[in-house]
Amino acid sequence: MLNAREMMINRRDMLRFGAAAGVTALGAGEAFAKAPLVGKQSPTFYRFKLGNAEATIISDGVLPLGDPHKAFLSIKSEEIDSALSSNFLPLDNVPLEQNTLVLNTGDKVILFDNGMGVSKLFGDGTGKLLQTMRAAGIDPADIDIVLMSHAHIDHCGGCVGADGKPNFPNAQYFISELDYNFWTDPTKTGSLKPFLEQALRNLPPIKDRITWIKDGMEVAPGVHAMHTPGHTVGHMIFMIENGNDSLAYIADVCHHPILLLERPRTEFAYDTDPHQAMQTRLKVLATLEANKTKLLAYHFAWPGIGHIAKAGDGYRWYPAHMDAMYVSPI
Numbered sequence: 001m002l003n004a005r006e007m008m009i010n011r012r013d014m015l016r017f018g019a020a021a022g023v024t025a026l027g028a029g030e031a032f033a034k035a036p037l038v039g040k041q042s043p044t045f046y047r048f049k050l051g052n053a054e055a056t057i058i059s060d061g062v063l064p065l066g067d068p069h070k071a072f073l074s075i076k077s078e079e080i081d082s083a084l085s086s087n088f089l090p091l092d093n094v095p096l097e098q099n100t101l102v103l104n105t106g107d108k109v110i111l112f113d114n115g116m117g118v119s120k121l122f123g124d125g126t127g128k129l130l131q132t133m134r135a136a137g138i139d140p141a142d143i144d145i146v147l148m149s150h151a152h153i154d155h156c157g158g159c160v161g162a163d164g165k166p167n168f169p170n171a172q173y174f175i176s177e178l179d180y181n182f183w184t185d186p187t188k189t190g191s192l193k194p195f196l197e198q199a200l201r202n203l204p205p206i207k208d209r210i211t212w213i214k215d216g217m218e219v220a221p222g223v224h225a226m227h228t229p230g231h232t233v234g235h236m237i238f239m240i241e242n243g244n245d246s247l248a249y250i251a252d253v254c255h256h257p258i259l260l261l262e263r264p265r266t267e268f269a270y271d272t273d274p275h276q277a278m279q280t281r282l283k284v285l286a287t288l289e290a291n292k293t294k295l296l297a298y299h300f301a302w303p304g305i306g307h308i309a310k311a312g313d314g315y316r317w318y319p320a321h322m323d324a325m326y327v328s329p330i
């Protein structure tokens with residue numbers, strides 16, 4: 001029986017402990033069981049009940065945004081380093097997840113945002129949506145409604161495939177007209193040129209199926225849009241209510257659980273208007289905190305569901321547990 005002090009042994013002590021007890025590593029021929037390494041990731045989806053609806057979060061993969069010192073403004077470099085390192089996060093890259101949502105109400109199948117599509121602007125780790133959706137038992141042809149929070153490459157990049165044809169052939173699409181016009185303007189140039197090119201590739205081919213989202217509009221049964229400008233001019237979040245449950249789909253109001261949630265006054269380089277985005281973030285987060293609303297953050301660590309509570313000048317993230325006992329609500 002080990003006492004508490006002996007339980008706190010480090011790895012070097014552990015090896016010494018094993019040697020002293022006469023334990024040796026097994027040779028390959030002595031293994032009781034062995035198998036080749038699988039060497040690939042499993043499809044990443046997670047299912048849970050939302051009122052009377054079935055919700056499935058489907059990852060489009062992780063998007064490596066790059067150097068945090070270039071992405072986060074109005075915060076000192078050493079403060080970024082200390083905030084990231086004390087949360088065991090890398091100092092040379094910001095990994096952003098892409099947590100898309102499929103909500104099946106029984107009458108409608110609604111997809112919230114659609115990832116990077118075939119674009120490899122952020123490497124090979126993205127563009128998993130269709131493959132994983134099929135693995136989750138959802139046929140892209142069964143999607144009735146595609147809601148888009150905004151026209152950035154990682155939210156509308158999956159509207160069409162490599163052949164330019166719609167990936168969701170039977171869907172109605174929803175986006176704000178402000179965002180559509182801003183990001184499909186062929187005369188625009190600048191550092192976000194690849195974003196403009198992807199919007200132009202993805203949105204005009206489905207234009208005849210688009211309904212423009214207005215602030216407060218019910219875009220799908222029990223789903224209301226809220227105009228939350230700053231990240232883009234027409235950025236929308238979606239407040240979902242079903243039965244006795246609710247979920248706020250906050251899209252890109254907050255990209256990072258430390259640098260933009262614990263420090264919500266930080267400005268983000270990918271915002272069209274970083275100052276307005278900061279003001280919007282403060283307003284939205286205060287409302288979610290006051291109402292204790294469960295939220296889904298598109299770019300937080302998988303699967304991005306949780307709550308926020310006040311902590312210092314900002315908010316702390318409380319990720320939700322997995323529902324391992326999920327059964328169909330209907």
Ligand SMILES: [Zn+2]
Pocket residue numbers: 152154155252298299
């Ligand atoms: Zn995004």
